[in-house]
Amino acid sequence: MxxxxxxxxxxxxxxxxxxxxxxxxxxxxxxxxxxxxxxxxxxxxxxxxxxxxxxxxxxxxxxxxxxxxxxxxxxxxxxxxxxxxxxxxxxxxxxxxxxxxxxxxxxxxxxxxxxxxxxxxxxxxxxxxxxxxxxxxxxxxxxxxxxxxxxxxxxxxxxxxxxxxxxxxxxxxxxxxxxxxxxxxxxxxxxxxxxxxxxxxxxxxxxxxxxxxxxxxxxxxxxxTNNPLFYFGSIGSLSVLAGIVLGAYVAVEWFTRNISHEVIAILATLAIIFGVQLLIFGVLSDMIVTLHREQLHFIERVASEGRHTAIEGDDAGDGNAGQNGTSERS
CATH class of the missing domain: 3.90.550.10 (Spore Coat Polysaccharide Biosynthesis Protein SpsA; Chain A)
Known part of the structure; x- marks a missing residue:
């Protein structure tokens, strides 16, 4: 039990x-x-x-x-x-x-x-x-x-x-x-x-x-917070893809039918710019998360070594106390 x-x-x-x-x-x-x-x-x-x-x-x-x-x-x-x-x-x-x-x-x-x-x-x-x-x-x-x-x-x-x-x-x-x-x-x-x-x-x-x-x-x-490159990158990639599709549609309409779609063209440009910005933000966020993890691991390693040192110090102190007690009894 x-x-x-x-x-x-x-x-x-x-x-x-x-x-x-x-x-x-x-x-x-x-x-x-x-x-x-x-x-x-x-x-x-x-x-x-x-x-x-x-x-x-x-x-x-x-x-x-x-x-x-x-x-x-x-x-x-x-x-x-x-x-x-x-x-x-x-x-x-x-x-x-x-x-x-x-x-x-x-x-x-x-x-x-x-x-x-x-x-x-x-x-x-x-x-x-x-x-x-x-x-x-x-x-x-x-x-x-x-x-x-x-x-x-x-x-x-x-x-x-x-x-x-x-x-x-x-x-x-x-x-x-x-x-x-x-x-x-x-x-x-x-x-x-x-x-x-x-x-x-x-x-x-x-x-x-x-x-x-x-x-x-x-x-x-x-x-x-765990994989920001995937999180922001996926949204950014979809935005860039949407912008490319809209831009392709505008280009096809212009060259085949001589019809301009100014509003759609602006939206396509904004979607591509927004997507690229998210991709860049995802890369930067991933770098920050990686550095943060490395710092945490370093802090945990230092704390662990400190605990081991304290335990060894206590054990050594107990041993000295025992030897002193033996000497006094002698």
Whole structure:
């Protein structure tokens, strides 16, 4: 029981009465003492059932999974957090595999990869395609391959997540966490897990089209500070392309029909100038972000060396104190 005493199992819920009891029981049977259920105002018996099975239950002030995670992080006292959905699609038996890289000091954020072992029917074909699309977009925009950034089963150090600027209210929270890991250089590992089918009585709170669009917009929005060259460059490229198309139309009309389109020509020129300016701004922003990251890494390295020096000094002081005590006794 003691090895998991530093871990808080965080379970955001909304109308999960059909599954929450089994989820809480499963993690308590694995030896987890601290199970925190953050409820988003369920209209069923989710909160009562979670309490009956031994979980600490809090009702969040707002709504949405992202809001639940943010409020919970402010409350949690344990140094490690195991985040899991309350719909019984994740196995408590996979928890040690997710937590081991944290406890061994090899990572500060661990993502469970559902695609490594997915039960038949656990995810619809539409959701599977959407997940692949979003993971590919993340890899292209942010330059890292985390295999399954939308996984609801992950673990992280409380300290690392408190450095993140998390603003998403709903299912975009996993995307924000993945982007913030890249942005802050947080050591991140991906481990294989089993993804189970949802219990028959448990309804999903996910809307594939609405939530998928929100996640893609979150990916793009966060590129502004993590990959500004892509963010501003994409807008600038579209503007230049639009200007070229309009300019080509004006040229064709002039040479073939001797018709001038002064207003369209002005718009085309402005679009090209605006696009080029955005491209230049994107390059400059990318240089600033790169320099900022290098400074942060330097500061963190200096702080780490300072901590090691202080620890060595304390150890040396303890050793001298012990020798002095021995001499005095002699």
């Amino acid at each position: 003691g090895e998991w005493s530093d871990v808080c199992v965080l379970v955001p819920t909304y109308n999960e009465a059909a599954a929450i009891g089994d989820v809480v029981d499963g993690f308590r049977e694995q030896g987890f003492e601290h199970v925190l259920v953050m409820d988003g105002g369920s209209s069923d018996r989710t909160r009562e059932i979670a309490r009956e099975h031994g979980a600490e239950v809090r009702q969040q002030t707002g709504s949405g999974k992202g809001q639940a995670v943010r409020e919970a992080i402010a409350l949690i006292k344990q140094p490690y957090v195991l985040l899991v959905d309350g719909d019984a699609t994740y196995r408590p038996e996979d928890a040690p595999a997710i937590l081991d890289p944290l406890l061994d000091g090899d990572a500060e954020h661990v993502i469970g990869n559902r695609f490594a072992d997915m039960e038949p029917g656990a995810m619809s074909r539409l959701n599977r395609v959407g997940n692949r699309l979003i993971n590919s977009a993340f890899r292209f925009v942010h330059g890292r391959d985390f295999a399954d950034i939308l996984s609801g089963y992950r673990a992280f150090t409380t300290e690392s997540v408190r450095r993140f600027a998390l603003t998403a209210d709903g299912f975009g929270i996993e995307t924000e966490m993945a982007v913030e890991c890249v942005k802050h250089g947080v050591p991140t590992e991906v481990v294989p897990i089993t993804y189970q089918s949802r219990p028959d009585a448990a309804d999903t709170n996910l809307n594939p089209f609405r939530d998928g669009a929100v996640i893609l917009l979150t990916l793009y929005r966060m590129a502004k």
